[in-house]
Amino acid sequence: MRTITRTPLTSLLAVSLSILDLVSAAANPIGPNPNPKRGLVYVPNKKNPTPQDDKIWIQAGSPLTWYYNYETKPSASLEGGSTPLEFVPMLWGDYNNTLIADVDDLLAKGYKIEYVLGFNEPDNPANSGTGGSGIPPESAAARWKESIEPLAKKGIKLGAPAVTGAPSGLDWLKAFMAACSDCTFDFIPLHWYGNFDGLASHLGTYSAAFPNQSFWFTEIAFDHQPVAPSQDFFNMTMEYFDRMDSVGKYTWFGSFRSDVSNVGPNAALLNQDGGLTYIGAWYLNKDQKLAASVTGNDAARTRGVGVSLLGVTAAAAVVAAWLV
Numbered sequence: 001m002r003t004i005t006r007t008p009l010t011s012l013l014a015v016s017l018s019i020l021d022l023v024s025a026a027a028n029p030i031g032p033n034p035n036p037k038r039g040l041v042y043v044p045n046k047k048n049p050t051p052q053d054d055k056i057w058i059q060a061g062s063p064l065t066w067y068y069n070y071e072t073k074p075s076a077s078l079e080g081g082s083t084p085l086e087f088v089p090m091l092w093g094d095y096n097n098t099l100i101a102d103v104d105d106l107l108a109k110g111y112k113i114e115y116v117l118g119f120n121e122p123d124n125p126a127n128s129g130t131g132g133s134g135i136p137p138e139s140a141a142a143r144w145k146e147s148i149e150p151l152a153k154k155g156i157k158l159g160a161p162a163v164t165g166a167p168s169g170l171d172w173l174k175a176f177m178a179a180c181s182d183c184t185f186d187f188i189p190l191h192w193y194g195n196f197d198g199l200a201s202h203l204g205t206y207s208a209a210f211p212n213q214s215f216w217f218t219e220i221a222f223d224h225q226p227v228a229p230s231q232d233f234f235n236m237t238m239e240y241f242d243r244m245d246s247v248g249k250y251t252w253f254g255s256f257r258s259d260v261s262n263v264g265p266n267a268a269l270l271n272q273d274g275g276l277t278y279i280g281a282w283y284l285n286k287d288q289k290l291a292a293s294v295t296g297n298d299a300a301r302t303r304g305v306g307v308s309l310l311g312v313t314a315a316a317a318v319v320a321a322w323l324v
């Protein structure tokens with residue numbers, strides 16, 4: 001179906017691109033470009049790899065400036081694009097690991113490693129199936145002192161463990177910091193799944209608990225929502241994050257195809273064919289006419305195609321460009 005749709009459209013490429021140049025120059029940008037805060041949380045599809053999608057994030061003109069992949073080593077498919085992204089290593093859980101050696105190795109190879117991230121959702125049980133590393137605060141503190149803290153002496157900025165958005169997350173973080181009172185925390189990563197009021201309140205709670213801290217939102221989405229609230233939330237959040245001094249950096253949770261999204265299809269930046277959704281286009285500072293679909297859903301995609309022939313043609317052009 002994709003081939004049938006795109007073949008005739010691609011032949012219109014030259015014509016449509018010149019029209020596009022006129023109409024889309026500055027129609028829908030959200031935030032500055034490049035955006036020092038905006039990054040990529042890279043979640044590859046391990047069952048059915050789609051490495052061709054990865055080029056989307058590093059294409060020329062991408063406002064993204066950094067990424068993490070929950071691992072200590074960079075992802076090869078995000079290297080060497082027109083827009084280089086700064087890699088931020090993470091020590092995901094409490095295990096014997098190579099974080100310090102890997103950082104040393106990357107520095108020796110000339111990588112710019114300014115930051116590392118601590119454990120992922122340690123307050124979330126490891127067997128919950130939702131990405132928790134399930135570490136008791138005291139064990140996390142011991143592992144931190146051994147495997148993360150030494151990087152502070154090398155001038156690397158350390159992100160505290162990223163707890164869940166549940167109230168138990170704050171309790172966990174306070175207990176961890178009490179057990180790690182002589183440890184270094186340069187910023188506090190946070191996760192949020194919910195609506196905008198909840199997000200603003202969440203940041204308020206953490207700002208009160210940790211005054212004068214910088215917060216990174218390393219996972220964020222209004223999950224499993226219809227299209228309109230998903231897009232509303234996206235727009236409000238981007239404006240808010242870009243404006244708030246206490247928000248150091250952020251990554252939208254949805255840099256994967258909608259059919260493998262565990263936060264619902266409408267939070268995804270890519271549709272099921274790997275084309276940008278509207279929020280995907282906005283996240284990359286592109287006009288929504290360059291998106292392949294309004295959202296990740298099949299039904300919504302059909303509606304999106306109906307919106308404008310120019311939009312569809314542009315999508316074909318963009319896909320063609322990525323493949324080059």
Ligand SMILES: *[C@@H]1O[C@H](CO)[C@@H](O)[C@H](O)[C@H]1NC(C)=O
Nearest residue numbers: 028029030231232235282288
């Ligand atoms: C969200 O922002 C985009 C890009 O600026 C804009 O085109 C769209 O109308 C906005 N949508 C909502 C619901 O505010």
Ligand SMILES: *[C@@H]1O[C@H](CO)[C@@H](O)[C@H](O)[C@H]1NC(C)=O
Nearest residue numbers: 095096097098099101102147
């Ligand atoms: C931890 O990993 C290192 C490097 O892989 C290895 O040399 C060492 O024996 C491991 N230590 C333990 C306690 O497993």
Ligand SMILES: *[C@@H]1O[C@H](CO)[C@@H](O)[C@H](O)[C@H]1NC(C)=O
Nearest residue numbers: 211212213214215245246247
């Ligand atoms: C911390 O306080 C200093 C001095 O008031 C201020 O310049 C800085 O922006 C604050 N940092 C954050 C993250 O709020």
